[in-house]
Amino acid sequence: MAEKTKSSMSGDLFDLLKQDHQRIMNLFTEIIEKEEQSKDDLFSQIQQGLDLHMKGEESYLYPVLEGKEDANEMTLEAFEEHHVSKTVLDELSSMSSSDEHWMPKVKVLKELISHHVEEEENELFPLAQDILPEEQVMKIGKSIKGVMKSS
Ligand SMILES: [Fe+2]
Ligand SMILES: [Fe+2]
Structure with a gap:
């Protein structure tokens, strides 16, 4: 029972991050499949999405986990x-999307992010859910939501 309460209350933060992962991965699929003209717009959506997502995690979630012995190594990674x-994002934004290196670089970024998302969802988040008190997780969720809304 305690277990169930904990996961349903702290689910907010991790659900929020997972939904954002899904949204960004969908944008990657779109940018790779779409015709030339919409690529710049899709790229700025990816860039802004990743920027806020990483800012949120780095400001409120990672520093807490970095200080926990069990999560330290995984968080540094x-x-x-x-x-x-x-x-890679910086390189992409300083290049023209018509450059022949641009799309290969977008694909490599997608692979990087996809690997990162898998590690968060399969290892880091479950561990965080285990070791952080639910009130703290809820507070982190609120703060990260605030960062994401600033878009
Ligand atoms: Fe994430
Ligand atoms: Fe992350």
């Missing part, structure tokens, strides 16, 4: 994956 993703 997650920070690093964000860092690499931002580097």
Whole structure:
């Protein structure tokens, strides 16, 4: 019973992040399949989506997890994956989408993000749900929601 209450109350934060993952992965699928003309608009949606998502996690969730012995290593790796993703995002935004290297780079970014999302959803989030008190998870959820709404 306690277990059930905990997962339903803290589900908010992790559901929010998972829904955002899904939304961003769908944008990647779209940008790879779509015709030339909509690519720039889709890319700015991906860029803004990732920017706010990473900002939210890095400001409110990762610092808490970094301080927990069980989650420290996994969190440092997650920070690093964000860092690499931002580097690729920066490169993409300074290039023309008609550059022949642009779409291959978008595809590599999609693979990076997809790997990162899998690790969060299968390892980091379940661990966080286990070790963080539910009130703290709810507070983090509210803060991250605030960051995402600033778009
Ligand atoms: Fe995430
Ligand atoms: Fe992340």
